[in-house]
Amino acid sequence: MRFKTKLYDDAVSIVRCNHYPQCDKPDLTFGVGPHCDPTTLTILYQDLVGGLEVFVDNKWKSVQPYREALVINIGDTFTALSNGKYKSCLHRVSVNSLSPRLSLVFFLCPKGDRALKAPQELVEKDGKKEYPDFTWGEFLQFTQKNHRADENTLQLFTKWLLTSKNRNA
Numbered sequence: 001m002r003f004k005t006k007l008y009d010d011a012v013s014i015v016r017c018n019h020y021p022q023c024d025k026p027d028l029t030f031g032v033g034p035h036c037d038p039t040t041l042t043i044l045y046q047d048l049v050g051g052l053e054v055f056v057d058n059k060w061k062s063v064q065p066y067r068e069a070l071v072i073n074i075g076d077t078f079t080a081l082s083n084g085k086y087k088s089c090l091h092r093v094s095v096n097s098l099s100p101r102l103s104l105v106f107f108l109c110p111k112g113d114r115a116l117k118a119p120q121e122l123v124e125k126d127g128k129k130e131y132p133d134f135t136w137g138e139f140l141q142f143t144q145k146n147h148r149a150d151e152n153t154l155q156l157f158t159k160w161l162l163t164s165k166n167r168n169a
Helices: 075-082 120-126 136-146 153-168
Strands: 014-020 032-035 041-046 052-056 059-062 073-074 092-093 101-108
Touching: 075 136, 075 153, 136 153
Parallel strands: none
Antiparallel strands: 014 101, 032 092, 041 073, 041 101, 052 059, 052 092
16 A cells, blocks of 8 residues: 655644652552543653553553663554554553652644545455544644543544534534
8 A cells, every 4th residue: 555645744743741749648649640642643751750551452451661661652643644543642650659650742733734645556455435534733732622631532533524524524
């Protein structure tokens, strides 16, 4: 399958440095609650303190930090571009009572006005288009104004988008 795109030319991606202070009662809070990133890819560098957890086999599992290693998560936009073949990663960040945690995160985002759609060859092979075409700008607006990113963001966005387009048609 050949898939050429200019989704990321002149795009504005995001870099964020996170500081999670130590917490006297870590069982009462999260550094970040459970969610899937709405972006295409997330590249994470975490210190050796740990705290990143992924939901696998119906349970939360810690991601062991390694010096000089990066963690790469697939986001919801990648899920849509792959027509659901690849699933975004449900994850969260826990805090601890012993030491603060630092992480540096790069979020790869498409250009806001570019159409996001699975390649036609993939849709034909699958026999069904799983997600409607949309722009990163529409998806970002939804996550900023209508719904905080969680494990259901892409499905809820799809419903919202189809309802909005039917209302405007």
